[in-house]
Amino acid sequence: MTDTTTDRAGGLGPFERWLTLWVALAMLAGLVVGNIVPGLVNAVAAAEVASINLVVAVLIWAMVYPMMIAVDLGAVSGVWKQPRGLIITLAVNWLIKPFTMAFLAVLFFDHVFAPWIDPQDAQQYIAGLILLGAAPCTAMVFVWSQLTRGDPTYTLVQVSVNDLIMVVAFTPIVALLLGVTDITVPWQTLTIATILYVALPLAAGLLTRRMLGSRAAIDAFGRRVKPWSVMGLIATVAILFGLQGRVILDRPLIIALIAVPIIIQSYGIFALAYGAAYLMKVPHRVAAPCALIGTSNFFELAVAVAISLFGLNSGAALATVVGVLVEVPVMLTLVALANRTRARFPERPV
Numbered sequence: 001m002t003d004t005t006t007d008r009a010g011g012l013g014p015f016e017r018w019l020t021l022w023v024a025l026a027m028l029a030g031l032v033v034g035n036i037v038p039g040l041v042n043a044v045a046a047a048e049v050a051s052i053n054l055v056v057a058v059l060i061w062a063m064v065y066p067m068m069i070a071v072d073l074g075a076v077s078g079v080w081k082q083p084r085g086l087i088i089t090l091a092v093n094w095l096i097k098p099f100t101m102a103f104l105a106v107l108f109f110d111h112v113f114a115p116w117i118d119p120q121d122a123q124q125y126i127a128g129l130i131l132l133g134a135a136p137c138t139a140m141v142f143v144w145s146q147l148t149r150g151d152p153t154y155t156l157v158q159v160s161v162n163d164l165i166m167v168v169a170f171t172p173i174v175a176l177l178l179g180v181t182d183i184t185v186p187w188q189t190l191t192i193a194t195i196l197y198v199a200l201p202l203a204a205g206l207l208t209r210r211m212l213g214s215r216a217a218i219d220a221f222g223r224r225v226k227p228w229s230v231m232g233l234i235a236t237v238a239i240l241f242g243l244q245g246r247v248i249l250d251r252p253l254i255i256a257l258i259a260v261p262i263i264i265q266s267y268g269i270f271a272l273a274y275g276a277a278y279l280m281k282v283p284h285r286v287a288a289p290c291a292l293i294g295t296s297n298f299f300e301l302a303v304a305v306a307i308s309l310f311g312l313n314s315g316a317a318l319a320t321v322v323g324v325l326v327e328v329p330v331m332l333t334l335v336a337l338a339n340r341t342r343a344r345f346p347e348r349p350v
Helices: 019-036 037-048 054-068 075-079 083-110 119-133 141-149 152-178 188-212 215-243 247-248 250-279 284-295 299-310 316-340
Strands: none
Touching: 019 037, 019 075, 019 215, 019 247, 019 316, 037 054, 037 215, 054 152, 054 188, 054 215, 075 188, 083 119, 083 152, 083 250, 119 152, 119 250, 119 299, 119 316, 141 152, 141 215, 141 284, 141 316, 152 188, 152 284, 152 299, 188 215, 188 299, 215 247, 215 316, 247 250, 250 284, 250 316, 284 299, 284 316, 299 316
């Protein structure tokens, strides 16, 4: 029987191959609903705990769960025998990314865009961009990894180690780059996000594997639930754009200007990490996720810190929100690039 969920050429099913179109339509739908039915959007926005929207959290959980089914804890020890992907991820996330984002933010808002931006607003946008750069992704990485047929067990270890480092490295890096010393890390946001996006889906995945038993049954069930991930992504995009619909239409120029350094940073960081993985002969199933982890952001953390430091209606908070809106379209192009270049990477450790 032909597996309709998997495209022979690229590992993507018919629905997934048109994912960019569905996401574009979701953005449009979100903007329309956000401006025509604000009451519905306000109700969704109100369902929030520690800067984490519970509706979005459920959808992200649905995105992450299919990949967690493929996680084999017995294979975790094998990750340490192939440390190159993990080394690339950590080096890019903590030694490079925050500082390149700060450089681009200052370059554009203190110089390139200076004629069109009030200096005080410019400093706010710079702060928001720095917060984005210092908060590497936790949840959506599992979606991008799945779309590139990444190694689920290796991806889990990468995310877990990255989160442990974030606990101790996020505050000093932000303090250094912002020149602010009284930074309060929103531990509640970090804790809830880790539980919702990593611990619970992992537990559900492991329980599912135990109930299914055989490898054949696990693989078959994984193929059946994989479309949930894509549908959850599309619904999440619609909600995010619905929540920010008025801001996008009211301040389109500012949104576009903030997006410029974010887009440059995203493609630049991906090229750096993916290129390093290629030169170090990292297998594609590890190389693609390790590059994508450094490219995407933990937007809940960035938004929460921006609000706590600068206020809900600050330019810093706006900049972190723009990061949310830009991320999905950019990441989809990088997923497509990773899939097209799969053959250039070794499939096995060398």
